[in-house]
Structure formats: C-alpha cells, structure tokens
Amino acid sequence: MQKAAELVFIPSPGVGHLVSTVEIAKLLVDRDQRLSITVFIIKLPNSDNSKMTPTYTRSLDRIKFINLPNQSSDAKTVLTSLIESQKPHVKEVVTHSMSLPDSPKLAGFVLDMFCTSMIDVANDFGVPSYIYFTSGASFLGLLFHAQFLNDELQKPISDFKDSDTELVVPSLAKPIHAKFLPSPLLNIDWTVYLYEQTRRYKTAKGILVNTFAELESYAVNAAALSEIPPVYPVGPILNLDGDNYDTSKKAEIMEWLDDQPESSVVFLCFGSMGSFGDDQVKQIACALEQSGHRFLWSLRQSLPKDKGKFVLPTDYENLSDVLPEGFLDRTVGIGKVIGWAPQVAVLGHPAIGGFVSHCGWNSTLESLWFGVPIATWPMYAEQQFNAFQLVRELGLAVEIKMDYRKDFTIENAVIVTSEEIERGIRCLMEYDTDIRKRVKEMSVMSRKTLMDGGSSFSSLGRFISDVMDDISETNP
Structure with missing residues (x-):
C-alpha cells in the first residue's frame, strides 16, 4: 500500500481565502485516506480577525x-512583504x-x-x-492575458483605464469593455504585483480553480488549449455550514424569513468589506420602499480609516441615525434591516427570491448553488x-451598476440613484423569468x-492521482 502523503496549504490572509482553502482540504482528505494536510494561517498586520477564523x-x-x-x-506592499516574511x-x-x-511523505x-513566493x-x-485559485477560470484567463x-x-492593460476600448480576452x-475590468488591473502599482504572481503561476505543476466546467465551459476549454x-x-x-458568529441574531433572522412567502424576499448583502456612505444608504432605502418588495438588508457602516490598520465595517448601533426618517416604521410589515448576515443560511431559505450582491466569487457560487438570481x-x-x-457572458444575472467602484483607499463619489436600484430590483424580482x-x-x-x-469530482480525482504519482516517481 502506498505510503501516506502530506500536502501543505498556504491561503492568503482573509476569511474568504481561508474558508475556501479549508473546504477543499476537507474534500481531499475525504476522497483519499492516504492524504493529510497542514494549513498555515497568515494574519494581516494590525488587524483583529480573532472573530473571523476560529x-x-x-x-x-x-x-x-x-x-x-x-x-x-x-501597507503599500503588504501582501508581497507579508508572504515573504513568513517563508523562514x-x-x-x-x-x-x-x-x-x-511522518507522511511531503507531496x-x-x-x-x-502566495506564489512560497514556491x-x-x-x-x-x-x-x-x-x-479562489476566483473563476475566466478571471484566471484574464490575468494570463494581461x-x-x-x-x-x-501594452499594459492599465493603459485602457478611462478608455472606450473593448478587449478580446481568450477566456x-x-x-x-475596459470599464468592467477589475480595479487592480487598472492600477499601475497593483499590476506590477499581479504580473509577478501570474508569471509564477506558469512555474507551478497545476492550478486548482474554484469553478466547474458547466459554469465556465468557454474559459475551461480555452485554458486546456x-x-x-x-x-x-x-x-x-x-x-x-455557514458560521456561528451570533446564533441569537441568526435565529431572529431565520424566524422572520419563515413568516415570508416563498421567493418573495430580495436579500441585499455586500460582503465582509461592503459598506456605503449615508447618502447612498438613503438611495437604497428609497428604492426598496418604492419597489414594494419584501426585503432583508444587511447594512454595515464604514469606520474611519485608521492608517496602517485594516478596518472592517461594523454594525450600526442605531439604524435610525442613517436611514430616512420613518423608514423603519413604514416598512415594518415587509422589510427587515440587519447588520451582519448569515449569508449561506439566508440564501438557502425558500423565502429568498433574489440577491443584490457585490459579486464576490464565493457569494456568486453560493447564490448559484441555491438557485437565487443576482x-x-x-x-x-x-x-x-x-x-x-454574470450579466453579459453567462446571462445569469441582471444589472444594477456593473462599473461601480469602491476600493480600499478611495471613496467612490458616484451615487447610484434610487431609480437605478429600483429598476434592478424589479427586473430581478418581477420580469426576467429566463434568467431565473x-x-x-x-x-x-x-x-x-x-x-x-x-466533472469537478473527476477533476479532483485527477489532481489526487497526479500528486500520488509524483510521490511514486520521486520516492520509489
């Protein structure tokens, strides 16, 4: 019988990358009894993520x-220097x-x-x-093309910033259109870092991607060629399984959803780093009220930027301070405004009929898993x-504003109007049956x-076989 094998996993800092890493580690050890895995956890400097990882x-x-x-x-070179410092x-x-x-053989x-410097x-x-690669195959292809x-x-892709250029990308x-390119690819400093990572991808033995062939068939086929x-x-x-940050709040949210009709609630949630200024919050509130649809809104507040620290949004102490006067009273029968949201549990609830989302890849995959349009x-x-x-390539979502940007250093001056938001919600909940x-x-x-x-079951099996074959070749 072949000797046991050990894989070392090193995720980037941040709960999204860590959770995805742990979940694939679980799949691997469940599939093959010979495998064991060590996961190294890197924390961002000056950050309090004690609640994020346990x-x-x-x-x-x-x-x-x-x-x-x-x-x-x-802060300007945080990922590069942070990963480099952990190598010893x-x-x-x-x-x-x-x-x-x-000890098992290091595989x-x-x-x-x-984390490519760990190569x-x-x-x-x-x-x-x-x-x-914790994002999709199409984005992987875009990085290689850039x-x-x-x-x-x-021809740096950042040259296309603010242009009307349309790019043909193999994936x-x-x-x-250039206005839909990721913010990091339009930033010269970030592209230097991203190109460095992508060059090193080519020296790896293989690339595991958090996608499936049926979703991104064009990109997966392009990668094979x-x-x-x-x-x-x-x-x-x-x-x-979601998480258990606050079980009492989760229970309250789920009980409220239990009282709503099937597929009647639009869920608004913008990820662990998603928040808006007061003016934008009021536009969202107006749109929800005008749409007349039932809603569950995860509303978080931005804290003042603290130089040298990574500050995540937090829940409001008093929602009335930011929402339009009387909004909570007028919508008490159809809506619920919350802070933190148990996203997986919410998306899996039969009352949810649509998801207004920031389009993080994990959130996208969760929404598709539960059949909730975005x-x-x-x-x-x-x-x-x-x-x-999602909107143009795959026809799996509707648009509110696809070129909206709010990065970690610049507050977006653009306000998405209540009319734009209401139009997107109505399209999501009422009109586009083909997308649904x-x-x-x-x-x-x-x-x-x-x-x-x-297809993914088989692909993971091929990866395991390749890993074990390498051990056989190097350790006969």
Missing part, C-alpha cells in the same frame, strides 16, 4: 492548522514535521493565488507546487469583471458536478 481553524481529522507569527508590514517560518515548521518518526505545496520553499524541499499584453506586447466568448499548467476545475468549493452591484477586487461575466430559469438549471449542475461521476 470556526474554520479547529483541527480536523488529518487536517492541522499552524498559526504563523504576526508580522508588521508596509514555514520552512522551519515543515522541516521539523518531516523529521518526526512515521507538495498548494498555494493561494497570492521557493517548495523548491527547497524538492516537491511540486500547485496554485489554488500579463501577456504587458510582457510580450509592451471570454464576448469582448469586455493554452500554454499554461494543467487546470483542475474543482468547484464549487463552499462552506455550506442583481449585480460590484465594489472592489475582481467584482466588476464577475458582474460582467437559467439560474435554477445552473443550481442543479453545480450540485451534480461534485457527485461521483461529475
């Missing part, structure tokens, strides 16, 4: 977690683990999309590296690209793909 970092059968020491880091610590822990009696490193550590141990334009054609069936490492579509990788309102990272893909039908069909496919014989 649920996901309790040791599981054949999965152990190592908390790396806190490191200070310059990772090497020390892995070296010690390998020296233990009856390789599985590195988050932003150097894997090389020191003489084992292969794999990338775990790096090609920069390195081979000396997309339709051209994409390109000169990049093998791509393994293994998604959707989701934490369907109205797109992207904010940061690659969310504008995801919104374009396609989303329901994709929901079925997203579940089948992970079952025995499904």
Whole structure:
C-alpha cells in the first residue's frame, strides 16, 4: 500500500481565502485516506480577525492548522512583504514535521493565488507546487492575458483605464469593455504585483480553480488549449455550514424569513468589506420602499480609516441615525434591516427570491448553488469583471451598476440613484423569468458536478492521482 502523503496549504490572509482553502482540504482528505494536510494561517498586520477564523481553524481529522507569527508590514506592499516574511517560518515548521518518526511523505505545496513566493520553499524541499485559485477560470484567463499584453506586447492593460476600448480576452466568448475590468488591473502599482504572481503561476505543476466546467465551459476549454499548467476545475468549493458568529441574531433572522412567502424576499448583502456612505444608504432605502418588495438588508457602516490598520465595517448601533426618517416604521410589515448576515443560511431559505450582491466569487457560487438570481452591484477586487461575466457572458444575472467602484483607499463619489436600484430590483424580482430559469438549471449542475461521476469530482480525482504519482516517481 502506498505510503501516506502530506500536502501543505498556504491561503492568503482573509476569511474568504481561508474558508475556501479549508473546504477543499476537507474534500481531499475525504476522497483519499492516504492524504493529510497542514494549513498555515497568515494574519494581516494590525488587524483583529480573532472573530473571523476560529470556526474554520479547529483541527480536523488529518487536517492541522499552524498559526504563523504576526508580522508588521508596509501597507503599500503588504501582501508581497507579508508572504515573504513568513517563508523562514514555514520552512522551519515543515522541516521539523518531516523529521518526526512515521511522518507522511511531503507531496507538495498548494498555494493561494497570492502566495506564489512560497514556491521557493517548495523548491527547497524538492516537491511540486500547485496554485489554488479562489476566483473563476475566466478571471484566471484574464490575468494570463494581461500579463501577456504587458510582457510580450509592451501594452499594459492599465493603459485602457478611462478608455472606450473593448478587449478580446481568450477566456471570454464576448469582448469586455475596459470599464468592467477589475480595479487592480487598472492600477499601475497593483499590476506590477499581479504580473509577478501570474508569471509564477506558469512555474507551478497545476492550478486548482474554484469553478466547474458547466459554469465556465468557454474559459475551461480555452485554458486546456493554452500554454499554461494543467487546470483542475474543482468547484464549487463552499462552506455550506455557514458560521456561528451570533446564533441569537441568526435565529431572529431565520424566524422572520419563515413568516415570508416563498421567493418573495430580495436579500441585499455586500460582503465582509461592503459598506456605503449615508447618502447612498438613503438611495437604497428609497428604492426598496418604492419597489414594494419584501426585503432583508444587511447594512454595515464604514469606520474611519485608521492608517496602517485594516478596518472592517461594523454594525450600526442605531439604524435610525442613517436611514430616512420613518423608514423603519413604514416598512415594518415587509422589510427587515440587519447588520451582519448569515449569508449561506439566508440564501438557502425558500423565502429568498433574489440577491443584490457585490459579486464576490464565493457569494456568486453560493447564490448559484441555491438557485437565487443576482442583481449585480460590484465594489472592489475582481467584482466588476464577475458582474460582467454574470450579466453579459453567462446571462445569469441582471444589472444594477456593473462599473461601480469602491476600493480600499478611495471613496467612490458616484451615487447610484434610487431609480437605478429600483429598476434592478424589479427586473430581478418581477420580469426576467429566463434568467431565473437559467439560474435554477445552473443550481442543479453545480450540485451534480461534485457527485461521483461529475466533472469537478473527476477533476479532483485527477489532481489526487497526479500528486500520488509524483510521490511514486520521486520516492520509489
């Protein structure tokens, strides 16, 4: 019988990347009894994420977690310097683990999309590296194309900022207007970092992608024909158990949903970093009231920027301070405004009929899993690209404002009007039955793909076989 094998996983800082990493680790150890996994946890400097990680970092059968020491880091180069500073610590822990009696064979490193400098550590141990790409295959293709334009054609994609250019991208069936490109690709400083990561992707043994072939068939097929490492579509990788930050609040929310008719409620939630200024909040409130639809609104407030610290939005102490006068009284029969939202549980509730979303990739996959159509309102990272893909490329969502931007340093001066928001909500909840039908069909496919014989099930099996074959070749 083949000897046990150990994989080292290193996710980027941030709960979204950590949760996705833990979930794929669970799938791997469930599929093959020979595998064990060590997950290294890196925390952002000066951040308090003590409430973000405990649920996901309790040791599981054949999965152990190592908390790396806190490191200070310059905010402008935080990811590069932070990951670099942790390399000696990772090497020390892995070296010690390998020296233990009856330790499994080190089979390789599985590195988050932003942790490619750890390939150097894997090389020191003489084992292969794999990338775990927590976004979609289309976005992966866009990164490779942007790096090609920069390195081979000396045409940085950031040059297209504020232009009317439409780009032909190999991973997309339709051209994409420059206004829908991800914010980091339109920022010169960020592109330097992203190109560095993408170049290193090409040195990996393979790339695991949190998607499934039925969702992104064009991008997956394009990847197979390109000169990049093998791509393994293994998604959707989701934490369907949700979290337990506040069980009493969750119970109150679910009880309210229990009293609502099926598919009648529009859910508004903008991720762990999503928040708006007072003027925008009032426009959303007006749109909800005018639409007449039942709603569940996760409303968070932005805290003052604290130099050198990563400050996440928090719940309002008094919602009346930010909402229009009398709004809560006038909507008491049809709406509920909350702070933190148990998103997975909410999306899975039969009362939910639509989702106004920031289009984070995890949220997108969750919404499709539960068959809930999306109205797109992207904010940061690659969310504008995801919104374009959902609306224009795949026909799985409606638009509120696909080119809205609010990054971590600049407050967006654009206010989305109540008329635009109301129009999007009405389209989502009343008009577009074709989209609703396609989303329901994709929901079925997203579940089948992970079952025995499904495309992602098979792809994960190929990855395991490749890992074990490498051990056989290097350790006969």
